[in-house]
Amino acid sequence: SDARVFLYGEKHSDKALVAGNMAALTRDMDKERGGMVLVEGYLGPELFGTEAVLFLERRGLDADGLSEAGVPFSEVRVRGWDDQDAHDASTPLVLNHHMELLALNSWTYDGKGILYYPRLLKQAWRTFTAYVAMRKAALGPRNVSLDRSIAAALQSSRETGRSVHVIAGSEHLLQKPDWLSAPIGGYRIRKALAAVLSGTPYWAVKPPDSR
Numbered sequence: 223s224d225a226r227v228f229l230y231g232e233k234h235s236d237k238a239l240v241a242g243n244m245a246a247l248t249r250d251m252d253k254e255r256g257g258m259v260l261v262e263g264y265l266g267p268e269l270f271g272t273e274a275v276l277f278l279e280r281r282g283l284d285a286d287g288l289s290e291a292g293v294p295f296s297e298v299r300v301r302g303w304d305d306q307d308a309h310d311a312s313t314p315l316v317l318n319h320h321m322e323l324l325a326l327n328s329w330t331y332d333g334k335g336i337l338y339y340p341r342l343l344k345q346a347w348r349t350f351t352a353y354v355a356m357r358k359a360a361l362g363p364r365n366v367s368l369d370r371s372i373a374a375a376l377q378s379s380r381e382t383g384r385s386v387h388v389i390a391g392s393e394h395l396l397q398k399p400d401w402l403s404a405p406i407g408g409y410r411i412r413k414a415l416a417a418v419l420s421g422t423p424y425w426a427v428k429p430p431d432s433r
Contacts, residue, residue: 231392256297264302
């Protein structure tokens with residue numbers, strides 16, 4: 223109940239998960255001062271008031287529910303947290319990784335013959351190297367952008383009283399690798415992000431994947 227910053231981890235292809243986070247945003251937003259929402263992948267100008275609410279509604283927010291909760295639309299803001307250059311540099315590597323995954327998936331179902339396993343291993347290696355390249359470009363520089371955006375939003379929050387709401391892929395919020403942290407008591411917030419949030423009460427949640 224004391225939190226001023228709310229972190230919502232997402233898998234962008236999971237529509238039910240996105241909807242769950244939007245419902246949480248309505249629940250968590252300051253009922254008098256409104257909120258600043260930082261959105262992954264949005265590279266446009268800062269949005270204000272009704273324009274900001276309409277943008278969030280297109281992403282799954284229940285605008286009527288927000289109104290019923292007593293949040294004044296005039297106090298809602300939306301910013302993108304991505305840096306243009308870092309976002310653009312990572313996009314082709316993300317697409318390449320997805321294509322390699324599709325190719326690997328095809329091999330697992332369609333491969334036959336004496337060369338099947340060597341070719342499968344070759345494709346698995348291609349997929350792994352594409353994954354490493356994607357993570358290096360998509361996470362490192364973009365995490366820096368995220369931390370800077372949150373720091374700026376926190377400064378604004380101290381002046382305006384608005385709560386801060388961060389929508390990001392879970393991989394941008396969590397310390398990696400996940401498989402090391404999960405068995406010993408749950409996931410951990412990235413160290414650099416935790417440093418930005420130091421001294422500020424925050425709440426982080428990722429609803430269970432719907433599929």
